[in-house]
Amino acid sequence: MVALSCQSHFIIYKSFRNVNSRPCISCAMQSSQSNIKVVINGAAKEIGRAAVIAVTKARGMEVAGAVDTHLVGQDIGKVCDMEEALEIPIINDLTMILGSISQLKATAVVVDFTDPSKVYDNVKQATAFGMNSVVYVPRIKQDTVMALSAFCEKASMGCLVAPTLSIGSILLQQAAIQASFHYKNVEIVESRPNPGDFPSQEAVQIANNLSGLGQIYNRDDISSDNSARGQVIGEDGVRVHSLVLPGLPSSTTLYFSRPGEVYTLKHDVTDVQSLMPGLILAIRKVVRLKNLVYGLEKFM
Numbered sequence: 001m002v003a004l005s006c007q008s009h010f011i012i013y014k015s016f017r018n019v020n021s022r023p024c025i026s027c028a029m030q031s032s033q034s035n036i037k038v039v040i041n042g043a044a045k046e047i048g049r050a051a052v053i054a055v056t057k058a059r060g061m062e063v064a065g066a067v068d069t070h071l072v073g074q075d076i077g078k079v080c081d082m083e084e085a086l087e088i089p090i091i092n093d094l095t096m097i098l099g100s101i102s103q104l105k106a107t108a109v110v111v112d113f114t115d116p117s118k119v120y121d122n123v124k125q126a127t128a129f130g131m132n133s134v135v136y137v138p139r140i141k142q143d144t145v146m147a148l149s150a151f152c153e154k155a156s157m158g159c160l161v162a163p164t165l166s167i168g169s170i171l172l173q174q175a176a177i178q179a180s181f182h183y184k185n186v187e188i189v190e191s192r193p194n195p196g197d198f199p200s201q202e203a204v205q206i207a208n209n210l211s212g213l214g215q216i217y218n219r220d221d222i223s224s225d226n227s228a229r230g231q232v233i234g235e236d237g238v239r240v241h242s243l244v245l246p247g248l249p250s251s252t253t254l255y256f257s258r259p260g261e262v263y264t265l266k267h268d269v270t271d272v273q274s275l276m277p278g279l280i281l282a283i284r285k286v287v288r289l290k291n292l293v294y295g296l297e298k299f300m
Contacts, residue, residue, distance in 0.1 A: 035061055037106050038110075038111060040111050042111075045113055058280050061283060065100075066089070109283050111133075114137060116141060119148070132159060149294075159292045163295060165275040165276075165278035167281075173297070180215055184258060188240045189252075190243065191251045200252075207234055221239075249269060253267075
């Protein structure tokens, strides 16, 4: 059922110089109480804005809060160029939003798009208010993941840490593992339009997935220290080459070969929208967890 709800409340606008609060009356179409309430932490980022739109369109869930240090006080619907305002202002206080949502006694999920230094505290806060978390933060340290795993296990709360939300990327990795049993030579070539930390997290994860499978790759060239041959990841000889050229899509290509044959796997990402199906899947699955799970592929 959908009902019209009118209520009086305080909206708090924060700026760098002062904090103002004023009462206002808002009337909004409220969907079923059974909907998953989703808080987007990092809502003003490109991926955060895409997530707001995706969650709004998805069945069985709704945006319940938007957190960021940028564009504070602005309606997240307008920030996302949606046709109508969502009547949800961006605020920079995660605890305030979590406290408000917890009073609804509804199932809620916090999606974290912030940065590695904030992830542990963000998940702890969400857990304290009885909410599970989906974390998509590149370059999160393994020590942080281990600490979160122990914390979630003790608290019996769920958390999904996703190195990638791209279903295509996960399918690429699964195909690469299958191919690794049949080919002795493999190299990873990635391209990105902008400079960053290389090899990328995706390339490193693929290389790690191929390592430890009993294969030694590129035996004829494994000991080469020629920098033009790319970086060797792990001890099994997987080489990664990273290209940075404006105009290139974010792309990952794997070349497997043996005499007389080359097997190529490729995945291109041209827009952040490619991550949204994975995000919606992650939100649906994490509400059932009572511990930490690393990798969206566990649910595919």
